[in-house]
Amino acid sequence: MKKRAVAYILALVFALAAVPALALSSINSQRVVYDDASVLSDSLEADIKALNEKAEDMDVRFAVVTRHFLGGADAQAYCDRLHSEYPDNGDLVLLLLVIGEERYAVTAGERVLKAVSLEQVNTLLSGKLRSAYLEERDYDGAVGQFFLAMAEQVARAKNVSLRTSGLFGTEKQAAADEEKNTIFDNWSGQWWSGFFAENVDESSYSENSTTEYEYYYEEDDEGFSVGKMIFIVIVLMWIVRRRAKNGKSGLGLMGWMVAKRGIDEAMKARNTNRRYTRPRR
Amino acid sequence: MQEKKGLHPAIACAIMVVMLCCALLMGANKGWTKEKTPVDTARSELMETVQARIETAYNLLTVAGRYMSRDDALYAAMQQDLTSMEKGKENLRMISMEQFSSDAKALLSALSARPEVQSDSRDFMYVSQMLPQAVEQCLYGTAAQNYNAAAQHYNDRMNSFSGLLARLTGVKQAALFTEE
Numbered sequence: 001m002k003k004r005a006v007a008y009i010l011a012l013v014f015a016l017a018a019v020p021a022l023a024l025s026s027i028n029s030q031r032v033v034y035d036d037a038s039v040l041s042d043s044l045e046a047d048i049k050a051l052n053e054k055a056e057d058m059d060v061r062f063a064v065v066t067r068h069f070l071g072g073a074d075a076q077a078y079c080d081r082l083h084s085e086y087p088d089n090g091d092l093v094l095l096l097l098v099i100g101e102e103r104y105a106v107t108a109g110e111r112v113l114k115a116v117s118l119e120q121v122n123t124l125l126s127g128k129l130r131s132a133y134l135e136e137r138d139y140d141g142a143v144g145q146f147f148l149a150m151a152e153q154v155a156r157a158k159n160v161s162l163r164t165s166g167l168f169g170t171e172k173q174a175a176a177d178e179e180k181n182t183i184f185d186n187w188s189g190q191w192w193s194g195f196f197a198e199n200v201d202e203s204s205y206s207e208n209s210t211t212e213y214e215y216y217y218e219e220d221d222e223g224f225s226v227g228k229m230i231f232i233v234i235v236l237m238w239i240v241r242r243r244a245k246n247g248k249s250g251l252g253l254m255g256w257m258v259a260k261r262g263i264d265e266a267m268k269a270r271n272t273n274r275r276y277t278r279p280r281r
Numbered sequence: 282m283q284e285k286k287g288l289h290p291a292i293a294c295a296i297m298v299v300m301l302c303c304a305l306l307m308g309a310n311k312g313w314t315k316e317k318t319p320v321d322t323a324r325s326e327l328m329e330t331v332q333a334r335i336e337t338a339y340n341l342l343t344v345a346g347r348y349m350s351r352d353d354a355l356y357a358a359m360q361q362d363l364t365s366m367e368k369g370k371e372n373l374r375m376i377s378m379e380q381f382s383s384d385a386k387a388l389l390s391a392l393s394a395r396p397e398v399q400s401d402s403r404d405f406m407y408v409s410q411m412l413p414q415a416v417e418q419c420l421y422g423t424a425a426q427n428y429n430a431a432a433q434h435y436n437d438r439m440n441s442f443s444g445l446l447a448r449l450t451g452v453k454q455a456a457l458f459t460e461e
Contacts, residue, residue: 068411069343071336100407101343137403 029087037066037099039139047144047167051151054162059091060112060154062147066139068100079105093150095129095143102134115157116150124149144168309446313439320435320455323428327458331370333419334381338363340415341388344407348395355388377460378420385416425458432457 032052033045044064052061063086070078079096086092090109097104106121128149132142148164155162341359349356362376362384369375392398392408399405432455438444439454448454 068407069336069340071332072339099403100340 032063034065037068037097039066039099040064040143041140044140044143044168048147051147051164051167054164055151055154058151058154058158058160058162060093060151061091062093062095062150064095064097064143066097066099068098070098070101075101075103075105079107083107083109093147095146097133097139097143099139104129104133112154115154120153121150124153141169306446306450309443310450310452313444313447313452316438317435317452317455320428320431323424323431327424327428328370330419330422330424331366331375335363335366335370337385337412337415337419338366341385341412344404344412345388345392347404348392348398355384355391358384359388373456373458375458375460382416382420389413389416428458
């Protein structure tokens with residue numbers, strides 16, 4: 001009877017001792033915020049999830065953990081340990097904020113470190129996180145700015161386009177930019193911007209590409225706009241007039257081909273700045 | 282036909298005695314090592330409490346370090362408590378709960394009274410709510426008493442023949458937890 005009681009007590013003690021280990025091993029790879037210090041907002045979690053979705057193709061994802069204190073433990077070692085507890089952590093950038101100790105640490109997975117060096121990570125921490133975290137105590141802002149900068153750094157390294165407008169409070173900025181662009185468009189003539197308007201369809205990316213990074217673009221098939229027609233008519237009239245001056249009549253087959261080719265090239269040159277690159281899967 | 286010569290009875294007897302002694306020693310060692318399991322369990326519980334005190338001391342010093350000089354008497358006292366606790370963790374000699382409690386509370390009340398702490402909502406929350414609670418939690422508990430009771434019981438039972446044999450094989454008595 002006594003032995004059984006001792007056995008029960010032992011089992012209970014071992015179960016209690018296992019609680020911290022369980023707390024670590026129960027980390028859910030889908031969860032991106034562990035806010036033990038309760039300093040982050042709910043919208044931040046939604047934004048991190050949205051960023052992770054956008055950055056999925058770049059093989060990078062983000063998560064943040066907050067604690068009040070670490071009781072003398074080394075922040076970087078603690079962050080490394082938490083990072084190792086995440087399943088499939090090669091693409092994970094884990095940010096640890098120790099609020100009461102005013103310390104922070106970042107651990108990046110080995111696949112992320114192939115694109116971004118530790119020096120670059122430290123530079124981003126100093127430039128984007130440190131001031132907002134320590135001086136302004138804008139924890140949401142600090143995390144958001146750092147993650148955005150980190151995602152953009154990875155995107156640049158992998159030559160991938162990443163659209164992050166609207167994330168982490170950049171909505172207002174994006175709206176302001178939009179307003180500026182609208183004013184500019186109205187001033188410079190709406191029809192002209194419509195002329196170059198096009199949509200890029202990401203789904204047209206070739207999965208069978210043999211190069212590591214594939215450039216692609218695709219014009220949408222919206223037919224001729226009024227702007228396009230006016231432009232082409234002007235170009236063709238100019239060619240016809242030149243030919244008429246030289247004693248020739250009409251545009252001729254070659255003229256048509258050259259005009260079409262020239263317009264196509266002009267369109268491509270305009271599109272260069274909007275090319276997308278994506279890593280081969 | 283030559284008769285097969287057997288082992289001399291004296292040698293056989295000696296071997297038997299040696300084997301018997303070995304068996305006794307091994308049995309005593311195994312038995313008393315197993316008997317020590319509850320003591321080890323109580324010790325690990327005690328170590329968790331001690332670790333909690335050490336961590337609380339670190340956290341107190343972290344916040345205090347933002348507002349106090351390291352030469353400040355209250356800061357220095359807590360620093361000394363911390364050093365003492367870290368040193369005594371292995372040999373189970375620790376500063377008294379009362380001393381740690383009074384040093385921690387004095388430090389916290391001094392911090393709470395400072396206007397610069399009061400004007401900082403985060404640190405004021407730490408020194409007025411979170412850290413006092415942490416100090417209270419790591420002070421109260423029966424881990425030390427439980428450990429000492431288990432260790433004393435084990436040591437008393439070891440004053441027996443099998444305990445003597447176990448000690449011959451290197452099994453040691455349990456050290457008692459002491460507060461200075």
